[in-house]
Amino acid sequence: MAIAEHDNVFIFVPNLIGYARIILALIAFWFMSTNYVISGWCYVTSALLDAVDGHAARAFNQSTRFGAMLDQLTDRCGTTGLLVTLAYFYPRYMFWFQLSIAIDVACHWLFMQTSVVVGRASHKVNENFVMRLYYQKDILTFMCCVNELFYVCLYLLHFTYGPLIFGASLFKILAFLTGPFAVLKALISVMHAYVAGIDLAAVDVRERQEKRQKPNEPVPVAGKKLE
Numbered sequence: 001m002a003i004a005e006h007d008n009v010f011i012f013v014p015n016l017i018g019y020a021r022i023i024l025a026l027i028a029f030w031f032m033s034t035n036y037v038i039s040g041w042c043y044v045t046s047a048l049l050d051a052v053d054g055h056a057a058r059a060f061n062q063s064t065r066f067g068a069m070l071d072q073l074t075d076r077c078g079t080t081g082l083l084v085t086l087a088y089f090y091p092r093y094m095f096w097f098q099l100s101i102a103i104d105v106a107c108h109w110l111f112m113q114t115s116v117v118v119g120r121a122s123h124k125v126n127e128n129f130v131m132r133l134y135y136q137k138d139i140l141t142f143m144c145c146v147n148e149l150f151y152v153c154l155y156l157l158h159f160t161y162g163p164l165i166f167g168a169s170l171f172k173i174l175a176f177l178t179g180p181f182a183v184l185k186a187l188i189s190v191m192h193a194y195v196a197g198i199d200l201a202a203v204d205v206r207e208r209q210e211k212r213q214k215p216n217e218p219v220p221v222a223g224k225k226l227e
Contacts, residue, residue: 009067012057014057014060014062020049022074024049028043053067069112079148143185147178150178153175157171157172
């Protein structure tokens with residue numbers, strides 16, 4: 001059944017899914033240090049819905065800048081909440097979890113902000129070869145999934161070894177397999193910052209050149225009409 005067209009962005013289907021993701025993440029945060037079953041299911045469901053809202057946006061022609069920003073912020077905050085808990089559970093490795101948070105938040109924020117400044121329709125559209133490759137649907141989905149799986153496995157290992165395969169913990173096996181991809185994703189995040197920095201600096205250079213080309217142009221004063 002077709003859904004009637006309207007322009008209330010806040011109740012677009014993908015954004016409603018986004019609100020559900022936030023609620024699930026908050027529930028996961030509340031139980032994260034005490035109940036790994038409730039927290040784990042809520043966190044994983046919130047993360048998986050990240051793919052669902054994208055499909056909904058395309059299916060209903062409801063892709064919006066608000067939705068993209070909501071999606072990004074939910075991703076960053078969700079992962080940050082989990083990493084804060086991991087730093088508490090594994091204090092010996094606190095620095096690495098802190099570094100992961102800093103890289104994830106700072107690099108993605110700079111990349112998103114720069115995409116807005118340069119006027120791109122989407123942050124996933126970029127001329128850089130690595131960014132074009134990374135934002136191919138299958139690759140992006142795979143990298144996000146294995147990255148989340150790595151941190152989720154570390155979280156679960158604090159409470160349980162889970163199913164055993166030939167006497168070895170399934171969660172530990174998955175953590176070892178997905179760990180390298182988590183490191184790779186962090187390096188790609190650094191690449192996000194590098195590409196965004198280059199693009200933003202180019203905007204600065206262009207604006208400075210334009211100002212030098214118009215040195216005598218009068219500066220508008222609020223409330224005063226230029227002659």
